[in-house]
Amino acid sequence: MKKLIHIVFLTLVLSQSVVAQDKIWQIKLNFKGEVSQAELEKSVPAFAVDFYEPYVKGVASFKEVTVFISPSNIKSIYPQGHILITDRIKKQEFSYTNGDDMLSQETLSADLPLLTAQEQNDNGYLVLENATEKEKIGNVDCIKAILKVVDPSAGEIAMTVWYAPDIPSYYLSNFPFLINLPGAVLKLDDQINPALGFEVAEVKEITDSKTFDLPPHVQIVNLSKSADSTHSEDISLFQDAFKLKAPLEWFSQKNETYGDEYLYGVKKADGSIVQPAIFYSIDVLNDERAIVSDSDNLFWIIDDEAKKINHVGFEILYGINDENMVYAIDDQYGIINASGVSIIGGLSNISNFVGEYLLFTQRGKQGLLDFNGKIVLQPTLESIDTDDQGNILVKDLEVSQETQQYSLEDFQVKYLK
Secondary structure (H helix, E strand, O other): OOOEOOOOOOOOOOOOOOOOOOOEEEEEEEEEOOEOHHHHHHHOOHHHHHHHHHHEOOOOOOOEEEEEEOOOEEEEEOHHHEEEEEEOOOOEEEEEEOOOOEEEEEEOOOOOOEEOOOOOOOOOEEEEEEEEEEEEEOOEEEEEEEEEEEEOOOEEEEEEEEEEOOOOOOOEOOEHHHHHOOOEEEEEEEOOOOOOEEEEEEEEEEOOOOOOOOOOOOEEEEOOOOOOOOOOOOHHHHHHHOOOOOOEEEEEEEOOOOOOOEEEEEEEOOOOEEEEEEEEEEEEEEOOEEEEEEOOOOEEEEEOOOOEOOOOOEOEEEEOOOOEEEEEEOOEEEEEEOOOOEEEEEEOEEEEOOOOEEEEEEOOEEEEEEOOOOEEEEEEEOEEEEOOOOOEEEEOOOOOOOOEEEOHHHHHHHHOO
């Protein structure tokens, strides 16, 4: 007996508005210079060591980074396919590597604000000095200045920067403070070690509106939230319904959209996340498979190792026996088995009928399937329905223009031979 725990169908009304498209700049930065870890630790304050990681010999040094910049977003692409996408408006950063099936989400840091030389701050901050000289970098008008990164309790570092006021600021993973400058930095020379720095190799405007889209079909793990929620109410609904293989266990996390509700995910005993807390309901298919819905109202088949079986979320998914399910995506219906193999698809609709039959529609005509996806009645009828007494109502133009009434037994004899 399947256990339906908690399924909620949401109807989303989407509204569209026309907004002006942001101008997008693409820049390529070339890095120069290397430094040993030992030399670095001797020459810069401890708080600033991470800023120099791109230059460290044999660690994570890289030579080129491509950055896309708009007033609303930033995207930076690093060697080995690592990518950062930032939403300035929502102050969110997304990080992933090409090929990953998960990406992390964090709140954009507000550290190291830009202050004037006269302002005081007990925490870290930035100061721009001598910002009077103008120079073209990459054929773009820039202002040359001394940028100081200050930690009142640990010291400071300084670098010469050339920033373009006409291009929005950006940042890099090891230079997060660059986002607080009044324009995009197109050249940087370190003042402690002038051999270290970077300079733009290319600047151009592009028009690809999908530049800042997140990759499709990946799960987002919000690192700004504690993965180990202390909330335990109703976790037993998931735990008791569908047993996961050790060391996996269900956990819950408060839904940011609906504050009085919780979403569910899967973690290992050591706390590492296997599936983020995005699941809203669970319906058990058998001991090894369950159907879960997520916060976007999409449905997934998962196994007892918390692996998703379908690669694309379904708009409708429900079990019809211990092995097979009805699914729908993009208004196309079908039957899929527990292994994720579609038995039949491309139908206009599938719905429950009497007994172990499913009613389906194809090219405007109706027929019947069994629970194994076999067509037992070809789609030749105008309509098939039932009345309150359990009789079968059929409109078959080869028989009559009028709807005919049959008992289930008579219907089976006539149509399901």
